[in-house]
Amino acid sequence: MLDWRKYRDQLQAGLAGIGRTSPEILRGYRGLSDAGSKTSLLGAKTRELIALGVAVTRQCDGCITTHTTAALKAGATREEIVEALGVAVSVNAGAALIYSARVLDAFNTLSAPDTAPAS
Structure with a gap:
């Protein structure tokens, strides 16, 4: 570790x-x-929980250590951090699922005969 x-x-x-x-x-x-x-609309703890979700998504160790420290200072609990990370996992899984449709779109286009006129 x-x-x-x-x-x-x-x-x-x-x-x-x-x-x-x-x-x-x-x-x-x-x-x-x-x-x-x-901003006064989101509190520091909420901002840091969002930042941790983004840190995981971006795979940024520097962001993880910085925003975990800040989240702790803002009063975030382990349970709140885990919940925020769960949102990041869910959104990333959803994004992968949605982007999977692009792979099939590319496959459909690239596996079909090329009907473009030769230049």
């Missing part, structure tokens, strides 16, 4: 290196991140 605390520390050190080399990249990211968290 990954040592998440050590990984988080290494990640932060790596990002600090990016910030020293190109501070405008981190400023831009922070501006976008801050803008997304200034």
Whole structure:
């Protein structure tokens, strides 16, 4: 298993290196991140639960450690996190099912005789 605390520390050190080399990249990211968290409609805990679902979908370990820490600080319970992850699993399964229809569409097109005139 990954040592998440050590990984988080290494990640932060790596990002600090990016910030020293190109501070405008981190400023831009922070501006976008801050803008997304200034809404008063969703609480911090809800935003972090959504972020964890996205982190799983994007397979982003840095996002997982960052947003798990933030979710804990916002008061999220293990049960709430598991429920949010269940939503991510369900949506991803649904997306795979829907995209499966595209494979069959491609198959139908590509397996049919090409009727386009030769150029």
